[in-house]
Amino acid sequence: MTSSYANVSSSKARQRVSIACVPCRRKRTRCDGGQPICGVCFSKGLSCEYAERENKRKPPSQRLVDALRARIKILETQLKDYQGQSLDNDISSLQASEEDSWSDSSDHEAVQDNDSAHRDPVKDITELVGRLNVGEDGELRYYGSPSNFHLLHGFMKNKTSQPVEEVRYRASQACYQLGYDADAPVELQQHLLDIFWKWQNSWQYIVHQTAFLTEFNAGIRGRYCTPLLLSAVLAIAARYSDRSEVRSDPLDSNTAGDRFAQQAKMMLHYEIEASTTSTVQAATLIALREFAVNKEASAWVHMGVATRIAYNLGLNLDCYHWVQRGQISTTEEEVRKVAWWGCYLVDKLTNIGLGRPSTIQEHDITIPKPSLLPEIEFEHWQHDLKNETFNEPNFSRMISNNHYVCELFGIISTPLDRLYAPKSNMSRQQKGALVASTDVKLTEFQSNLPSFLRLPNSARNAALPHICQLHLQYQVAVILLHRPFVETRNSKHKSGSSPDLSIQKHMEICRASAIAISNILRTYRLHYSLRRIVISSVHCTFTASTIHLYDTTSSDPAIRNAASRHFQVCISSLREMETCWAWSSRALRAIQLLAKEWVTRVEEGHETRPEIAAISKMLDRVVGSHLRPNTNGQPSQGAVISQQFGTIRTPPVGFPDPDILAHSWPLDPEIPVDASEIPSLEDESFWNSALSLSQLDQYFDPYHSGLLG
DNA sequence: TCCATGTTACGAAGCTTATC
DNA sequence: GATAAGCTTCGTAACATGGA
Numbered sequence: 001m002t003s004s005y006a007n008v009s010s011s012k013a014r015q016r017v018s019i020a021c022v023p024c025r026r027k028r029t030r031c032d033g034g035q036p037i038c039g040v041c042f043s044k045g046l047s048c049e050y051a052e053r054e055n056k057r058k059p060p061s062q063r064l065v066d067a068l069r070a071r072i073k074i075l076e077t078q079l080k081d082y083q084g085q086s087l088d089n090d091i092s093s094l095q096a097s098e099e100d101s102w103s104d105s106s107d108h109e110a111v112q113d114n115d116s117a118h119r120d121p122v123k124d125i126t127e128l129v130g131r132l133n134v135g136e137d138g139e140l141r142y143y144g145s146p147s148n149f150h151l152l153h154g155f156m157k158n159k160t161s162q163p164v165e166e167v168r169y170r171a172s173q174a175c176y177q178l179g180y181d182a183d184a185p186v187e188l189q190q191h192l193l194d195i196f197w198k199w200q201n202s203w204q205y206i207v208h209q210t211a212f213l214t215e216f217n218a219g220i221r222g223r224y225c226t227p228l229l230l231s232a233v234l235a236i237a238a239r240y241s242d243r244s245e246v247r248s249d250p251l252d253s254n255t256a257g258d259r260f261a262q263q264a265k266m267m268l269h270y271e272i273e274a275s276t277t278s279t280v281q282a283a284t285l286i287a288l289r290e291f292a293v294n295k296e297a298s299a300w301v302h303m304g305v306a307t308r309i310a311y312n313l314g315l316n317l318d319c320y321h322w323v324q325r326g327q328i329s330t331t332e333e334e335v336r337k338v339a340w341w342g343c344y345l346v347d348k349l350t351n352i353g354l355g356r357p358s359t360i361q362e363h364d365i366t367i368p369k370p371s372l373l374p375e376i377e378f379e380h381w382q383h384d385l386k387n388e389t390f391n392e393p394n395f396s397r398m399i400s401n402n403h404y405v406c407e408l409f410g411i412i413s414t415p416l417d418r419l420y421a422p423k424s425n426m427s428r429q430q431k432g433a434l435v436a437s438t439d440v441k442l443t444e445f446q447s448n449l450p451s452f453l454r455l456p457n458s459a460r461n462a463a464l465p466h467i468c469q470l471h472l473q474y475q476v477a478v479i480l481l482h483r484p485f486v487e488t489r490n491s492k493h494k495s496g497s498s499p500d501l502s503i504q505k506h507m508e509i510c511r512a513s514a515i516a517i518s519n520i521l522r523t524y525r526l527h528y529s530l531r532r533i534v535i536s537s538v539h540c541t542f543t544a545s546t547i548h549l550y551d552t553t554s555s556d557p558a559i560r561n562a563a564s565r566h567f568q569v570c571i572s573s574l575r576e577m578e579t580c581w582a583w584s585s586r587a588l589r590a591i592q593l594l595a596k597e598w599v600t601r602v603e604e605g606h607e608t609r610p611e612i613a614a615i616s617k618m619l620d621r622v623v624g625s626h627l628r629p630n631t632n633g634q635p636s637q638g639a640v641i642s643q644q645f646g647t648i649r650t651p652p653v654g655f656p657d658p659d660i661l662a663h664s665w666p667l668d669p670e671i672p673v674d675a676s677e678i679p680s681l682e683d684e685s686f687w688n689s690a691l692s693l694s695q696l697d698q699y700f701d702p703y704h705s706g707l708l709g
Numbered sequence: 710t711c712c713a714t715g716t717t718a719c720g721a722a723g724c725t726t727a728t729c
Numbered sequence: 730g731a732t733a734a735g736c737t738t739c740g741t742a743a744c745a746t747g748g749a
Binding site: 028 | 736737738
Binding site for chain 2: 026
């Protein structure tokens with residue numbers, strides 16, 4: 001483990017490794033903790049692996065104890081209710097569970113294709129789950145039982161289907177004729193690929209690096225490095241680059257990657273007819289890129305295309321059986337895993353970012369998570385923004401990180417869908433129970449993270465960027481889970497009426513998570529700058545901003561002052577993210593409009609709400625007064641960037657220029673904010689005049705929004 | 710069968726970790 | 730810093746194997 005390296009030079013060397021490998025643990029022999037293979041295993045030629053498991057050494061945190069207490073309370077209430085129910089209900093529930101077990105037992109048999117020599121027609125026709133079949137293009141495709149195609153066990157020839165090569169040729173011809181071909185010098189492609197692996201693919205693990213690069217370096221545009229996928233990769237990577245060649249307008253950073261994206265979208269249009277795994281990867285990257293340029297509707301549609309094709313290819317299903325039969329290679333199997341879980345991750349991020357129900361359902365997935373490929377998992381991650389070398393080796397751990405973030409979405413996805421469903425038939429009590437049980441799972445998830453995926457205790461040491469993203473997403477999940485239960489300060493629903501956690505507790509949990517997000521952003525910026533932070537950070541920052549903005553109206557001066565400081569962190573972060581992600585401008589605009597709306601309502605009511613007015617002034621300073629809402633209505637999407645925002649400033653890759661710092665925040669929380677920049681926010685007398693904010697309360701009122709029936 | 714050598718199993722000491 | 734629980738690994742016994 002890293003800790004074994006950390007004290008190599010210290011006076012008192014560590015006597016024992018924190019975690020011994022599996023063979024050493026089994027034999028109870030001394031393990032040197034060497035990665036990826038320990039000294040003992042190396043000398044004996046043994047297969048060395050480190051099991052990721054729950055860390056039982058630590059006592060349970062107060063947060064977990066609270067969550068468990070709330071869960072027990074809920075269960076006790078449910079037990080009482082259950083005891084009062086009639087025998088009929090018991091019988092019907094028993095019948096339901098019997099039906100469930102029947103469906104469970106038949107599922108796995110159906111997915112695992114049987115040897116055709118022993119086929120049973122009755123079994124075939126009664127199967128609930130379909131099967132994968134190989135098409136004439138060599139791609140696995142999934143057919144569910146209702147389609148009847150699942151009854152075919154062999155290759156399914158189809159004369160009308162388009163060969164992949166022909167479709168790709170037509171796509172390239174179309175791009176050429178329309179002037180969409182965007183050929184880039186190899187050196188530029190290499191530069192963009194380096195950025196892609198380091199900053200993009202390490203978080204959203206969509207592309208199998210080895211398979212892609214093997215073909216790319218050999219000049220082959222075949223199965224794993226297709227022209228479409230390459231264009232999509234370059235299109236998204238260009239957002240992280242400051243080189244003018246990648247822009248269609250050298251002075252406008254928001255045009256970075258335009259030509260590659262145009263080409264990729266045109267190719268995708270053709271390739272849908274003969275889609276492959278790489279088409280899913282490309283469509284997912286195009287969706288991300290569309291978010292980058294604030295084309296939210298297009299991004300949503302492209303993400304839908306990616307998931308549809310993924311289901312069509314059966315990427316959600318375990319294809320081990322086909323590997324055993326020699327019908328697909330182990331590389332192909334791994335590429336499918338990476339593509340599926342990459343698509344899954346972006347789909348979940350998209351759903352949460354836009355507040356829409358999940359496209360991918362957990363019960364559809366049988367494919368295992370990507371393998372822990374040593375060349376990726378144990379690659380030494382070093383950023384290129386600073387002439388600084390780490391004191392100890394930093395294994396990327398990006399595949400483990402991917403496993404855990406997918407697990408996080410597995411925990412949170414369904415509860416959020418149910419909680420935020422427009423037509424939910426759940427009672428308030430049931431929603432409370434759902435929140436309590438999910439909260440326990442989330443807390444356990446965080447406590448059980450392996451040491452290499454935890455955040456360091458001190459801000460002087462930074463976790464790797466993708467590990468920071470995992471923690472940002474965790475905190476967002478916590479906020480979204482509890483936010484509907486943050487009741488208003490003058491709500492009719494008093495704290496005693498809550499069946500689970502107290503109302504105050506929900507707010508405290510949201511606040512702690514919002515503060516954690518601000519702190520992660522500060523540490524991230526200190527070590528990496530925000531120039532190459534990934535796009536999903538925009539929504540994380542936006543979510544935290546809503547909580548901080550709410551807290552600026554707290555009657556507690558300590559909470560108010562801390563909230564204003566953390567709010568500035570979020571706003572300044574969003575401002576810096578604009579260079580890479582125009583979606584950030586949208587978040588800033590939303591926050592500004594929200595604050596201004598509250599000010600307008602306050603002014604109409606002839607009330608004084610100086611704290612919100614101050615926040616609004618700050619937004620004007622940081623975001624720019626040109627972002628004022630158009631009184632004639634909403635500006636068009638396209639006009640927002642080019643006309644209202646003007647030319648977006650382009651700080652160099654690296655650390656913020658002095659101009660940005662002038663709008664930024666003090667990294668030391670003890671240092672007060674610049675009074676000239678944000679006037680009066682730290683002034684006690686200023687805050688003492690604050691009144692309660694009905695508009696703010698209404699925004700967070702779950703009853704007002706219809707969340708809690 | 711005896712002996713030397715290597716391997717495996719496991720009790721227990723004490724080191725590590727996380728919280729308060 | 731105190732505390733407690735969990736984990737690593739030392740040290741030893743039991744067992745396995747092969748050669749004399």
